[in-house]
Amino acid sequence: GAVVSQHPSWVICKSGTSVKIECRSLDFQATTMFWYRQFPKQSLMLMATSNEGSKATYEQGVEKDKFLINHASLTLSTLTVTSAHPEDSSFYICSASGTSPYEQYFGPGTRLTVT
Amino acid sequence: RKEVEQDPGPFNVPEGATVAFNCTYSNSASQSFFWYRQDCRKEPKLLMSVYSSGNEDGRFTAQLNRASQYISLLIRDSKLSDSATYLCVVTAPNSGNTPLVFGKGTRLSVIA
Numbered sequence: 112g113a114v115v116s117q118h119p120s121w122v123i124c125k126s127g128t129s130v131k132i133e134c135r136s137l138d139f140q141a142t143t144m145f146w147y148r149q150f151p152k153q154s155l156m157l158m159a160t161s162n163e164g165s166k167a168t169y170e171q172g173v174e175k176d177k178f179l180i181n182h183a184s185l186t187l188s189t190l191t192v193t194s195a196h197p198e199d200s201s202f203y204i205c206s207a208s209g210t211s212p213y214e215q216y217f218g219p220g221t222r223l224t225v226t
Numbered sequence: 227r228k229e230v231e232q233d234p235g236p237f238n239v240p241e242g243a244t245v246a247f248n249c250t251y252s253n254s255a256s257q258s259f260f261w262y263r264q265d266c267r268k269e270p271k272l273l274m275s276v277y278s279s280g281n282e283d284g285r286f287t288a289q290l291n292r293a294s295q296y297i298s299l300l301i302r303d304s305k306l307s308d309s310a311t312y313l314c315v316v317t318a319p320n321s322g323n324t325p326l327v328f329g330k331g332t333r334l335s336v337i338a
Contacts, residue, residue: 152234154328154331155270157326213258213326220269
């Protein structure tokens with residue numbers, strides 16, 4: 112149980128375009144979903160937290176107009192990187208939790224490369 | 227001071243060796259502690275929770291010292307498949323929306 116999927120697993124896009132990443136909880140209802148970013152040899156950094164049906168809460172330094180998060184249902188959250196730049200190239204990982212935010216189930220991640 | 231600090235390694239050990247990783251955390255209000263394992267280009271996966279009394283899961287033993295804000299992970303009889311990055315993770319209940327705080331990880335390579 113507690114399976115989280117992400118799509119796509121990797122994507123290459125041109126600078127200035129937008130990319131949408133989906134995160135789904137396959138066998139449970141996720142009260143909260145988290146979006147992380149990980150640069151090479153760095154730790155996972157939380158970008159934002161989203162609860163179903165409400166606006167996401169962004170961490171300091173993360174531009175909400177650039178990283179659009181939608182959590183329309185208890186099983187799906189999307190992250191859209193708008194007007195992507197090469198510095199946005201990173202490993203984006205989502206996680207989902209049920210009743211406790213400390214028990215998070217991670218998706219397999221999406222590797223984004225912006226050329 | 228960083229919230230969670232780990233020795234980045236890499237630790238290169240032969241098969242069968244015993245290896246220990248250390249981690250310190252800065253938020254004394256942290257209540258829960260975990261070790262995650264992350265393989266290259268993969269998502270982190272929970273290895274084990276860390277309890278105050280210490281806990282063991284097969285070849286893996288985790289210890290917590292709240293007074294020193296220090297966590298350890300001991301791996302006995304290392305296998306090639308143990309090669310990965312080990313992430314120390316703590317909860318940060320007083321830090322807004324960041325319930326889990328990750329260390330940068332310690333890289334382990336087990337060599338045949």
